[in-house]
Amino acid sequence: MNKQATLLAVDTSTATMAGAIMSGDKLLASVQTESERNHSIHIMTNIETMLKASKLDVNELDGIIAGIGPGSYTGVRIAVTAAKTLAWTCRKPLIGVSSLAALAFSGVFVEKQQLDHAVVLPIMDARRGQVYTAAFEINAASAQSRRLHQDHIVLMEQWCQLWEVQLAELKARGVSCIAIFGDVALHADAISSLEQTAAQYGIAVLAAAHAMSGRALAELGQGQWLEERIMPTEPHELVPNYAQLTEAEVKQNAKEREEG
Amino acid sequence: MSEELILAIETSCDETSAAVVRSGKEICSNIVSSQIDVHERFGGVVPEIASRKHVETITRIIEAAIAQSGYTANDLSAIAVTEGPGLVGALLVGNVAAKGLALALNIPLIATHHIAGHIYASRLEHEMRFPALALVVSGGHTELVLLPKEGVFQIIGRTRDDAVGEAYDKVARALKLPYPGGPHIDRLAHEAAAEIELPRAWLEQDSYDFSFSGLKSAVLAVINQHRMKGLELDEAALAKGFQQSVIDVLVTKALRAAKQYGVEQLILCGGVAANRGLRQALALACEKDKLQLIVPSPKLCTDNAAMIGAAAYIKFKHGQFAGLDMKADPGLSLEKWSIETLA
Numbered sequence: 001m002n003k004q005a006t007l008l009a010v011d012t013s014t015a016t017m018a019g020a021i022m023s024g025d026k027l028l029a030s031v032q033t034e035s036e037r038n039h040s041i042h043i044m045t046n047i048e049t050m051l052k053a054s055k056l057d058v059n060e061l062d063g064i065i066a067g068i069g070p071g072s073y074t075g076v077r078i079a080v081t082a083a084k085t086l087a088w089t090c091r092k093p094l095i096g097v098s099s100l101a102a103l104a105f106s107g108v109f110v111e112k113q114q115l116d117h118a119v120v121l122p123i124m125d126a127r128r129g130q131v132y133t134a135a136f137e138i139n140a141a142s143a144q145s146r147r148l149h150q151d152h153i154v155l156m157e158q159w160c161q162l163w164e165v166q167l168a169e170l171k172a173r174g175v176s177c178i179a180i181f182g183d184v185a186l187h188a189d190a191i192s193s194l195e196q197t198a199a200q201y202g203i204a205v206l207a208a209a210h211a212m213s214g215r216a217l218a219e220l221g222q223g224q225w226l227e228e229r230i231m232p233t234e235p236h237e238l239v240p241n242y243a244q245l246t247e248a249e250v251k252q253n254a255k256e257r258e259e260g
Numbered sequence: 261m262s263e264e265l266i267l268a269i270e271t272s273c274d275e276t277s278a279a280v281v282r283s284g285k286e287i288c289s290n291i292v293s294s295q296i297d298v299h300e301r302f303g304g305v306v307p308e309i310a311s312r313k314h315v316e317t318i319t320r321i322i323e324a325a326i327a328q329s330g331y332t333a334n335d336l337s338a339i340a341v342t343e344g345p346g347l348v349g350a351l352l353v354g355n356v357a358a359k360g361l362a363l364a365l366n367i368p369l370i371a372t373h374h375i376a377g378h379i380y381a382s383r384l385e386h387e388m389r390f391p392a393l394a395l396v397v398s399g400g401h402t403e404l405v406l407l408p409k410e411g412v413f414q415i416i417g418r419t420r421d422d423a424v425g426e427a428y429d430k431v432a433r434a435l436k437l438p439y440p441g442g443p444h445i446d447r448l449a450h451e452a453a454a455e456i457e458l459p460r461a462w463l464e465q466d467s468y469d470f471s472f473s474g475l476k477s478a479v480l481a482v483i484n485q486h487r488m489k490g491l492e493l494d495e496a497a498l499a500k501g502f503q504q505s506v507i508d509v510l511v512t513k514a515l516r517a518a519k520q521y522g523v524e525q526l527i528l529c530g531g532v533a534a535n536r537g538l539r540q541a542l543a544l545a546c547e548k549d550k551l552q553l554i555v556p557s558p559k560l561c562t563d564n565a566a567m568i569g570a571a572a573y574i575k576f577k578h579g580q581f582a583g584l585d586m587k588a589d590p591g592l593s594l595e596k597w598s599i600e601t602l603a
Contacts, residue, residue, distance in 0.1 A: 040588065045584050047363065058363060085360030
């Protein structure tokens with residue numbers, strides 16, 4: 001996709017309805033509203049409003065970007081369904097982007113000044129002490145960012161412990177900050193424990209709620225931030241990444257294993 | 261008014277379906293992707309899995325429906341989608357897809373009632389005349405619906421507990437029959453040499469309501485009694501007793517209502533309308549009363565998008581469209597969906 005391409009990006013994996021239309025580096029329109037449970041009502045009117053503000057017809061877009069999760073099951077289905085239907089109908093290239101990567105870079109976008117060489121951990125609450133998360137390393141000096149961990153679900157306590165044992169190594173690498181973005185209030189205890197240990201190594205822990213940003217998602221889709229090559233997907237093939245099986249499958253699998 | 265093409269989408273439960281319907285009567289395509297094999301190992305529909313499957317297949321089904329219709333997306337006049345009732349997560353997928361199509365093609369969106377769809381499936385094969393009465397029987401519904409005129413619905417009777425299909429599934433599970441149980445009970449009842457007679461729930465004398473939970477309990481009681489006494493159970497006879505009780509109540513109430521309201525036609529629809537015993541009993545009773553009975557083909561009785569296109573056409577004719585902010589409503593009222601409210 002060329003640098004000046006006009007792209008629509010949407011994500012509904014969190015309580016935030018996040019969307020943006022960008023033409024190259026220029027933000028033409030964006031939306032960032034809290035509307036948990038109501039994403040399905042607002043998604044298409046929000047897209048319509050952004051198109052109008054950009055003075056564009058949907059057919060004039062060069063491509064569509066969707067956050068594919070993980071996150072709220074119902075939520076991720078809304079942006080994915082909207083994006084794949086629009087892409088299929090208008091015959092536009094479609095790009096699926098990790099919602100966790102988008103959440104991480106939504107925070108980075110706001111905290112750029114604070115983050116020199118940092119590990120960024122986006123977290124979305126997944127109930128019962130669990131989070132959907134991933135890890136990225138950003139380095140302002142080299143202007144590079146790379147992914148350290150795939151999107152997955154883990155107990156927050158375990159996730160923090162995993163970073164605690166790596167603190168010396170991170171320090172040696174020049175990492176000065178661990179930034180945690182997303183549902184931080186729900187996991188304050190685990191974060192504060194990591195913070196205390198990290199302080200002994202002179203590594204700061206920055207925890208902030210920063211909502212999902214449509215612009216961050218769009219820029220990820222344009223391939224501006226991550227080294228990962230993100231290729232367009234055939235619309236039919238775009239599916240959410242739920243990061244886990246349904247509860248019914250987990251129970252049924254266990255039952256069938258038991259019964260042999 | 262002859263070339264209006266509606267692309268209809270139905271995702272209220274475990275079928276992902278899309279259809280192109282011309283002028284509310286003619287099926288140009290009707291693609292139904294059933295998830296039955298996916299839900300079988302769970303013994304029933306798992307809503308979260310149904311929603312996941314809908315997302316995976318929705319655009320493929322839409323593509324197939326348009327391709328098979330012989331038209332292109334640009335020929336379409338409107339997009340119709342099931343607004344409710346149904347599983348909310350499943351409905352949402354169809355809703356968002358429909359809105360995307362309406363926005364991209366810049367054509368109207370029609371929010372459609374699932375049960376209105378089951379009833380108007382009749383129009384895809386038959387001429388409908390009013391007033392009519394519909395007996396809607398499915399896994400989630402058991403209703404007697406009066407249709408005083410086209411597009412107007414008045415519910416005169418409904419189940420107070422289990423839907424007919426639900427009762428069939430529960431009884432089938434108790435008899436350890438595979439899911440879905442309805443067809444197995446129907447088959448067993450036909451093969452039965454004897455019948456274990458079970459009670460009928462008539463409710464109040466003038467009521468058109470139904471109740472099947474007592475009957476289900478009676479079935480379970482028979483199974484338990486046999487088990488406790490160590491007797492062998494004639495399962496076919498029990499299936500027949502259950503089916504006869506259900507049919508007797510449904511047929512009697514439907515015919516009584518048809519007479520009281522002086523209807524031109526009786527329509528049998530919904531997934532359970534595929535039940536042979538029910539079709540035969542109703543056909544016999546209607547013949548005796550000289551009442552025209554309409555039963556859509558089995559493939560139009562189970563959930564499908566063509567029926568949604570047929571019902572949506574009424575709204576299309578009246579210019580009653582939905583906005584892009586329409587909301588799936590799992591408890592959508594049929595009466596309120598009428599094109600006009602009854603005085």
